[in-house]
Amino acid sequence: MDLKDQLKNLFPDHEVSEPENHEEDQNGIWLQDDPLICKYEKRKGKPVTIIEGYTGADEDFKILAKDLKTTLGVGGSTKNEQIIIQGDYRPQIMEMLKEKGFQVKRVGG
Template sequence: MDLKDQLKNLFPEHEVPEEPQEEQSDIWLQDEPLECRFEKRKGKVNTIITGYTGATEDFKILAKDIKTTLGVGGSFKNDTIIIQGDYRDRIMDILKEKGFKVKRVGG
């Protein structure tokens, strides 16, 4: 007997509300691949993602999702996502899981 069954026995009149379904973000997928490259800016290592042709808001959502998944800092400027650190392989895996085509540029 699990906890839900025990609660039903104690409170038979209580109705359990259904849990809301998590909404999938409908990010527009494109035909051309995103470019994922490695750069050093002011002596710091960065991963730059460019080439998204969809809505800016969708790209911002994608940037936030990548940053929270990796647990790193970064920013969104001039239609590019800048992630602090060299995370090209992990970012490419994340983007491929979301259905994007990704091209590794440089090294």
Template sequence: MDFKDQLKNLFPDHQETKDIVKEKSTIWMQEDPIICKYEKRKGKPITILEGYTGATSDFKILAKEIKTKLSVGGSFKDDKIIIQGDYRDKIMAMLKEKGFKVKRVGG
């Protein structure tokens, strides 16, 4: 006796419904390219992303996604994503894959 049969015995009047899987859709509003810069602060390299024109919450989600995919630290401050380390090439590839226009600045 499997799990579904046990549930039918417990709740005989219940009718099974189909599972509806909602896909997570995000709409990125952007006219100008996102600027991907490299800087050194206190002798340590950082990558800065700025120039996103959409909602701030979407940019925060993007920051979290980048940090988890690259397994690095970072933050979101003043409408900028700051990633610890020089990951310009990887970040630019990720953003282009998502449909963003990206411009590399500095170095």
């Protein structure tokens, strides 16, 4: 007997309604209609990958940045509504974002 069955036995009159959060993915991150922009720059001679164009909440933005950094095993930061990842990881980042349900646009090179 799982938890749902136990709750049904305790509360027989309760009707379960399914949430209609079709714009969020499995991690609860807001999915937007506009594509994210993934670009490559050199700052002080070091390569960085920049992701910008996210229109969701700041909490979701930080969760997305942390997920990208931990999966790639690299450093980075979030500043001025941009995710800055140390190194040139455009193909890996674009693939990860597409798996999460985002549209991604590659800019520059």
